[in-house]
Amino acid sequence: MSALGELRNLKGVKNKGPQSNKAAFFFLLPWFVGLLAITFGPMLASLVLSFTDYNLLQPPRWAGLDNFVRMFTDERLHKSLGVTFLYVIVSVPLQLGLALLLAIFLDRGVRGLSFYRSIFYLPSLIGGSVAIAVLWRTIFGTEGLVNQVLALFGIDGPGWISDPSTALSTLILLNVWTFGSPMVIFLAGLRQIPTSYYEAASVDGARRWRKFRSITLPLLTPIIFFNLVLQIIHSFQTFTQAFVVSGGTGGPADSTLFYSLYLYQRGFGQFDMGYASALAWLLVLIVGACTAVNFWASKYWVFYDD
Amino acid sequence: MMTNTTIEQELATGVSALERRQDRAPHRGHRKTVRRATYPVRAILKHLALIIVASLMIYPVLWMVISSFRPSDEILRNPGLSLEGFNLDNYVNGWTAFTEPFGFYMINSLVIVLGCIVGNLVACSMAAYAFARLEFRGKRWWFAIMLITIMLPIHVLIVPQYVMFSQLGWINTIWPLVIPKLLATDAFFIFLMVQFIRGIPRELDEAARIDGAGHPRTFLEVILPLMVPALATTTIFTFIWTWNDFYSQLIFLTSPDNYTTPIALRAFVDQQSRTDWGAVLAMSVVSLLPVFLIFLLGQRFLLRGIATTGGK
Numbered sequence: 001m002s003a004l005g006e007l008r009n010l011k012g013v014k015n016k017g018p019q020s021n022k023a024a025f026f027f028l029l030p031w032f033v034g035l036l037a038i039t040f041g042p043m044l045a046s047l048v049l050s051f052t053d054y055n056l057l058q059p060p061r062w063a064g065l066d067n068f069v070r071m072f073t074d075e076r077l078h079k080s081l082g083v084t085f086l087y088v089i090v091s092v093p094l095q096l097g098l099a100l101l102l103a104i105f106l107d108r109g110v111r112g113l114s115f116y117r118s119i120f121y122l123p124s125l126i127g128g129s130v131a132i133a134v135l136w137r138t139i140f141g142t143e144g145l146v147n148q149v150l151a152l153f154g155i156d157g158p159g160w161i162s163d164p165s166t167a168l169s170t171l172i173l174l175n176v177w178t179f180g181s182p183m184v185i186f187l188a189g190l191r192q193i194p195t196s197y198y199e200a201a202s203v204d205g206a207r208r209w210r211k212f213r214s215i216t217l218p219l220l221t222p223i224i225f226f227n228l229v230l231q232i233i234h235s236f237q238t239f240t241q242a243f244v245v246s247g248g249t250g251g252p253a254d255s256t257l258f259y260s261l262y263l264y265q266r267g268f269g270q271f272d273m274g275y276a277s278a279l280a281w282l283l284v285l286i287v288g289a290c291t292a293v294n295f296w297a298s299k300y301w302v303f304y305d306d
Numbered sequence: 307m308m309t310n311t312t313i314e315q316e317l318a319t320g321v322s323a324l325e326r327r328q329d330r331a332p333h334r335g336h337r338k339t340v341r342r343a344t345y346p347v348r349a350i351l352k353h354l355a356l357i358i359v360a361s362l363m364i365y366p367v368l369w370m371v372i373s374s375f376r377p378s379d380e381i382l383r384n385p386g387l388s389l390e391g392f393n394l395d396n397y398v399n400g401w402t403a404f405t406e407p408f409g410f411y412m413i414n415s416l417v418i419v420l421g422c423i424v425g426n427l428v429a430c431s432m433a434a435y436a437f438a439r440l441e442f443r444g445k446r447w448w449f450a451i452m453l454i455t456i457m458l459p460i461h462v463l464i465v466p467q468y469v470m471f472s473q474l475g476w477i478n479t480i481w482p483l484v485i486p487k488l489l490a491t492d493a494f495f496i497f498l499m500v501q502f503i504r505g506i507p508r509e510l511d512e513a514a515r516i517d518g519a520g521h522p523r524t525f526l527e528v529i530l531p532l533m534v535p536a537l538a539t540t541t542i543f544t545f546i547w548t549w550n551d552f553y554s555q556l557i558f559l560t561s562p563d564n565y566t567t568p569i570a571l572r573a574f575v576d577q578q579s580r581t582d583w584g585a586v587l588a589m590s591v592v593s594l595l596p597v598f599l600i601f602l603l604g605q606r607f608l609l610r611g612i613a614t615t616g617g618k
Contacts, residue, residue, distance in 0.1 A: 006449075006453055006497075007450060007453050007454070010446050010449065010450055017441050018441065019441050019442060019443065020440050020441060020442060020521065021442045021443055023436075023440055023520075023521040023522075024436045024440040024441075024442035024445075025442070026521075026522075027432045027433065027435050027436035027440065027521070027525070028432070028433055028436045028448070029432075030428075030429040030432060030433070030488065030489050030490050031429065031432075031433040031452075031489065031490040031496070033489050034429070034486060034489025034490050034491045035451070035455070035491075037489065038463070038467070038485075038486045038489055038491045039455055039458070039463065039491060041466070041470075042462075042463045042465075042466035042467050042470065043462055043463065043466075045466035045469070045470075046462055046463070046465050046466045049465065049466060049469075056469065056472070102356075102359065105352060105355070105356060106356075110349075110352065110353070110356065111353075112353075116356055116360060118601075118605065119360045119363060119364055120359075120360065120363065122364070122367070122601065123363060123367075125546060125597060125601055126367075126550070126594055126597055128550055128552075129550040129552075129568065129593070129594065129597070130550075130552055130567075130568035130569075130571045130572050130590075130593070131568075131571060131590035131591070131593045131594045132590075132594075134571065134572075134575055134586055134587075134590050135366060135367075135370050135587070135590060137575070138370075138381075138583055138586070138587065139366055139369070141382075143382040143383075144382070145366070145369055145385050148382075148383070148384070148385035149385045152385070177363065230457075233457055233459070236459070237459050237460070237461065239552070239553050240552040240553060240568075243552070243556075243572075244552075244572055244575070247575075247576050248576070260461055260553075263461055264553075264557075267464075267465050267468075268468070268557055273465055273468075273469065276465050277465050277466070279461075280459075280461045280462040280464075280465060281462060283459055283461055283462065284458075284459060284461075284462045287459055291457075
């Protein structure tokens with residue numbers, strides 16, 4: 001299984017055979033140093049900084065819980081939480097649904113599978129780049145491609161990215177557009193279902209839909225779960241697209257003020273490092289809680305064959 | 307560290323299993339011939355649907371490429387894909403629109419990309435060897451920690467990292483971007499390589515051991531040559547992710563001399579009061595060109611490479 005599967009089943013990493021602590025230490029040395037200096041050290045430091053007032057110029061000043069108390073009255077923070085949650089809740093199911101649908105379509109031996117797969121996958125490879133964000137800004141502009149096409153049908157489209165009521169949906173669309181990578185995972189999962197299951201079901205007289213519901217879907221739930229967890233974690237951190245499309249502001253009217261964008265503005269725009277650290281930890285808590293809920297809920301719908 | 311990676315990580319794990327399955331399951335081929343013969347109408351409808359979805363998906367990219375060869379004023383009027391002659395003005399204007407020619411920023415990007423590739427190849431393969439082949443105290447815990455760091459949001463690290471690197475005087479150098487890779491912080495690649503090494507028969511190590519090779523030699527002379535496909539996969543993914551990376555480069559590279567391709571492109575879009583969309587699109591295409599090339603050339607090798615990883 002994937003990284004998540006490995007975490008579920010760590011018994012596979014049992015020690016078997018003679019210990020070689022010295023050699024292991026040597027091979028893991030760069031990783032250990034990185035873990036301490038680049039990962040755990042900074043995590044700890046940001047936890048400490050979150051209780052301080054720090055602007056990089058003067059040394060940090062202890063502020064107690066001030067940063068966290070501030071969160072309750074910070075309206076832009078509330079706005080950014082709303083934007084981010086809406087984005088995750090709408091775009092992740094749409095993206096995964098489309099990915100699953102097309103994977104099922106492609107699974108049943110379509111001619112030209114690798115061609116379709118490449119086309120569907122390409123957006124995932126470039127979707128996070130500045131160039132595509134720039135393209136999005138162009139095609140959803142007032143005179144952009146989308147409105148040109150709508151004009152052919154006599155429709156006068158809005159300025160998609162300059163209108164607060166539509167700006168976020170263009171970014172949701174961009175996330176859905178990158179459904180190729182979860183699709184590839186679904187395809188892999190579908191391939192691992194033994195054909196003998198379907199043959200046995202045919203013998204019992206099961207039709208297509210019945211086979212899908214009783215074999216494909218249950219056996220695919222671990223993969224759906226895997227994709228869901230990763231996509232949620234990933235989508236919570238969306239930054240580049242919103243930053244480029246809104247010119248770094250999160251506008252219009254903060255309608256694309258993603259959480260990570262707000263954190264960036266606080267930390268690297270205003271150098272309010274203490275508050276930014278507190279925001280970072282809030283993000284970790286939110287993402288961690290979502291993941292925990294996901295794992296808890298998985299008991300009720302994810303089916304493990306092992 | 308892992309801004310745009312999570313989404314891609316699945317690919318590596320997914321594709322591998324997919325390709326493996328294709329190699330091992332010839333009976334599926336039989337099944338599909340039967341299906342095609344029985345339901346020609348259904349097959350045609352299915353292709354029609356697939357072609358429609360594929361066209362919709364790829365249309366914006368095609369339009370971008372074609373528009374970049376059009377006169378600027380036509381870009382905002384022509385939604386089609388027809389092209390009357392290659393107009394290279396946009397490329398000329400875009401290339402020279404910055405303080406330095408656009409190639410200058412691409413070289414900046416390339417230097418960082420190469421550094422990251424070297425770092426990931428060396429540090430991750432070493433760690434992967436330990437996790438896949440060596441027994442040591444607390445292995446299960448270290449392995450779990452390694453897996454969890456794959457999913458850690460970069461935002462919780464970036465503020466103190468910035469503080470740390472600025473105290474070291476490393477802002478506006480490539481070090482904040484490259485050093486973490488040399489310290490194997492891209493744990494995803496460790497996982498990818500662990501999966502690959504697990505697939506190499508242990509008998510080969512043991513034979514080397516009997517010949518008197520220690521772990522360093524076993525690693526260098528037995529395992530590394532056999533894991534070239536995994537190294538290729540790592541190289542390709544590191545290239546694409548680092549090339550596209552925006553967040554950490556935006557934070558650590560603030561002076562225009564050090565701008566990389568995405569940072570320069572973004573600055574170009576925002577600095578103009580009246581955007582020259584033709585030039586912007588042209589440079590967007592140029593910035594994506596290396597990714598397209600790697601995708602086209604490396605795809606087969608990439609898929610094959612991960613195939614044996616047993617990523618899933």
